[in-house]
Amino acid sequence: MAKATDPIVIGKRTAKNRVTMAPTVKFIAGEDGRVTEDFVVHYAERAKHECAFICVEATCITPEGRLAPTQLGLWEDGQIEGHRKLTDACHAYGALVVPQIHHGGVGTHPACGSAVGPSAIVRESFGRKQEIKELSREDIQRIVGLFADAAVRAQKAGYDGVQLHACHSYLINDFASALNKREDEYGGTPENRARFGCEVIRAIRASCGDDFIISARVSGCDPTVEDAVIAADQYVKAGCDYLQVSSGIAPLDSLAHDESLPYNRTASLGVRLRAALKPPVPVSLVNGIRTPEQVEYLLSNDLIDTVDLACGLLADPAFTEAILYGAPYHKCLSCRGCGFGPIHNRLCPAMAARGADEFHFRELLEKSKG
Numbered sequence: 199m200a201k202a203t204d205p206i207v208i209g210k211r212t213a214k215n216r217v218t219m220a221p222t223v224k225f226i227a228g229e230d231g232r233v234t235e236d237f238v239v240h241y242a243e244r245a246k247h248e249c250a251f252i253c254v255e256a257t258c259i260t261p262e263g264r265l266a267p268t269q270l271g272l273w274e275d276g277q278i279e280g281h282r283k284l285t286d287a288c289h290a291y292g293a294l295v296v297p298q299i300h301h302g303g304v305g306t307h308p309a310c311g312s313a314v315g316p317s318a319i320v321r322e323s324f325g326r327k328q329e330i331k332e333l334s335r336e337d338i339q340r341i342v343g344l345f346a347d348a349a350v351r352a353q354k355a356g357y358d359g360v361q362l363h364a365c366h367s368y369l370i371n372d373f374a375s376a377l378n379k380r381e382d383e384y385g386g387t388p389e390n391r392a393r394f395g396c397e398v399i400r401a402i403r404a405s406c407g408d409d410f411i412i413s414a415r416v417s418g419c420d421p422t423v424e425d426a427v428i429a430a431d432q433y434v435k436a437g438c439d440y441l442q443v444s445s446g447i448a449p450l451d452s453l454a455h456d457e458s459l460p461y462n463r464t465a466s467l468g469v470r471l472r473a474a475l476k477p478p479v480p481v482s483l484v485n486g487i488r489t490p491e492q493v494e495y496l497l498s499n500d501l502i503d504t505v506d507l508a509c510g511l512l513a514d515p516a517f518t519e520a521i522l523y524g525a526p527y528h529k530c531l532s533c534r535g536c537g538f539g540p541i542h543n544r545l546c547p548a549m550a551a552r553g554a555d556e557f558h559f560r561e562l563l564e565k566s567k568g
């Protein structure tokens with residue numbers, strides 16, 4: 199019966215407990231995509247409060263694939279130094295730390311580059327017509343190389359590995375999903391749709407060696423739950439050390455879910471994938487985890503190996519210690535103030551209650567006043 203305080207082996211490294219920080223993009227970098235002191239303080243704070251595995255937010259592998267001009271990057275060597283400060287700060291507290299390496303794919307911001315994907319399609323996105331450019335085989339090989347180059351920079355910066363952003367409708371997920379209409383070796387069967395992700399994993403392994411964690415944050419439902427299991431299996435066979443399961447493009451509404459369970463439908467994707475695949479690597483889930491009791495239920499019933507927390511850790515880094523030792527914490531109320539505060543003029547009540555003094559909260563506070 200696993201407990202949150204149990205260590206776990208990930209690749210060739212060991213996370214000191216089962217609590218992991220999910221990536222949460224802040225869009226506060228300059229156009230140079232470099233780490234500033236605000237990032238270092240933010241991530242070190244979560245490590246200080248005992249989170250064992252920190253995933254640094256979506257970090258772009260190329261300026262042309264960014265979600266916004268203010269996204270963090272690992273596309274050039276000048277960015278390594280800032281990341282080194284971040285990894286040193288997290289390692290000082292005993293956490294493993296990886297960046298989520300990312301290409302926006304169909305979600306690329308028009309100010310940064312063309313929206314690209316497996317197939318040429320026109321679609322509605324946020325109320326505007328969007329034309330997706332189909333990647334050629336040569337483009338695909340170039341982007342595989344960009345992922346590997348970013349991973350090498352991550353390694354030089356002292357990261358323990360990388361997490362591939364392979365969910366949420368970004369490039370690797372786009373290939374695995376129903377957006378992929380290709381008829382070549384990158385389309386058709388689930389194995390073919392997973393080929394791009396597998397090539398990225400193999401290229402990173404060849405460049406960074408065995409002692410470097412390759413995690414994949416996969417969609418557990420694209421285009422179906424069954425296909426997602428096949429894709430995850432392919433990623434593991436290609437050398438992925440850790441599957442972190444979230445959602446993707448396919449809607450989840452039709453998925454049967456027992457609402458009396460203490461975890462939601464999105465989190466159930468991790469449980470389903472682990473049960474169906476029984477992979478030789480750890481699996482995590484994410485979404486809606488707000489209490490130590492939920493974590494205990496999931497681990498003690500052997501439903502999952504680690505639990506990934508996003509809003510709960512933004513609200514209060516002490517949530518980790520609450521899970522591990524029953525320490526007091528300010529609970530996330532799922533109001534999405536952390537993600538959409540600037541739009542809805544909403545502030546995270548938990549951050550307010552604990553008197554948070556970090557950039558994310560300060561920024562929202564200032565915007566709400568303006």
Ligand SMILES: Cc1cc2nc3c(=O)[nH]c(=O)nc-3n(C[C@H](O)[C@H](O)[C@H](O)COP(=O)(O)O)c2cc1C
Nearest residue numbers: 220221222223255256484485486507508509536537
């Ligand atoms: C402010 C914010 C930023 C996010 N940024 C990312 C990101 O960079 N990469 C990613 O895969 N998911 C991102 N997500 C999704 C979270 O990692 C997570 O899957 C989601 O918030 C659900 O988990 P939670 O209920 O623990 O918050 C973000 C979510 C929020 C609220």
